[in-house]
Amino acid sequence: MREPKSLLLALLSICLVATWVYHLYDKSLYSDRLIEKVPVRDSLAIAHAIQDSLQQIYSESLAELDSTRNTADSIKDKLSVRVIELNRLKAAINGIIKNRYATQKDLERARNHINQMKTLMGEMSNENIGLEVEKTRLQATLDQLSGEMVTLQSSIDKLGKENKELSHMVNMASTFILSDMKFNVVDVRKNNKEIATDQVSKADKMIISFMVKNNILRLPSADVYMVVTNPVGRVIQNSIWNSGNFITPKGETIAYTIRDHFDYEKGDLKKIIYTITPDNFFAGDYHLKVFHNGVIIGDAIQKLQ
Structure with missing residues (x-):
């Protein structure tokens, strides 16, 4: 211009x-x-x-x-x-x-x-x-705001971890505490005397025993599942023992050997004992796992040779 x-x-x-x-x-x-x-x-x-x-x-x-x-x-x-x-x-x-x-x-x-x-x-x-x-x-x-987002993310991660730990504690609190667990293979002598053995040729039956207790939750009744697997990894089951399957809270189906259902008062020390007689015994490791509310509360191994 x-x-x-x-x-x-x-x-x-x-x-x-x-x-x-x-x-x-x-x-x-x-x-x-x-x-x-x-x-x-x-x-x-x-x-x-x-x-x-x-x-x-x-x-x-x-x-x-x-x-x-x-x-x-x-x-x-x-x-x-x-x-x-x-x-x-x-x-x-x-x-x-x-x-x-x-x-x-x-x-x-x-x-x-x-x-x-x-x-x-x-x-x-x-x-x-x-x-x-x-x-x-x-x-x-x-x-x-970006800085506060980082702080908030850190807080959420921390809270998530604490919630996970708390959830684990609650789950543990809702299960029994197992003690004094015994898993033996025995040889039954002619006088009905039972002697623990680790020899396949002398094995006659298995005896499972343990104590359970819960001091926190009121449980009017409870179910405890015992899972025994033989050396080839197969769960030992028998209709006489009412063997079957149970489903964990996570939706997993697990085969069990014995289910024990019983009434329970908070704080009581409950003793559980079972004897099972498999059709055959094999050399190797027999595994026992005890479940309550889908959680393993105890396990043991018995070796036969």
Whole structure:
């Protein structure tokens, strides 16, 4: 816009100089000529043309200024909308962070909000308008929120670990404590005297015995499962012992050898003893596992040779 203005001003100066030269020349001939009108029509026409051009430049400048102002207002409106959205996201994130019972799903939602804030801030940066102060403040808030997210994540991880430990303690509290466990293979002599043996050729039967107790929970009745496996890993079962399968709280199906159902009073020391006689004995390790509420509360091994 400066070059047209400079050209018009130069043209105006030349015209003015020409007008003054003309007037001086006219005065030098004044005494020899009759009084007549000074021909200034051309100079006035040029002056009017210059005025019209200046008016056009001024109008174009105003139009350009209005366009710039409208563009700035439009950008400012867009930025205002984004600032409102940023404040909404920030409030949502603060709500999650201040929630003592925030879950992992809440954290994922907070992370999504932070990513949305980053996207909006990137758009604000691309507009490159005078909201740098707001952007800087929001960036500081974003950094602070990110730090608080790390702290909150750490707290949730710690809480999850504590809950897992507590859950384990509760599960353990709901099961019996087993003690004085014995798992023997015996040789029955002619006088019915039972002698423990580790010889396959002398093995006649197995005797399982142990004590169970729970001092915490009231259990009106209880089930204890005994699982005996032979050296090839097969569970020893017999319909006479009411052998079958039970399902753990985790949904796992386990075959058992013996199930003992009994009434129970909290704090009582309950003795359990069973004798089983497999069809055959094999050399190797026999394993015994005792379950209560799907948890192994005791195990033993008897080796035969």
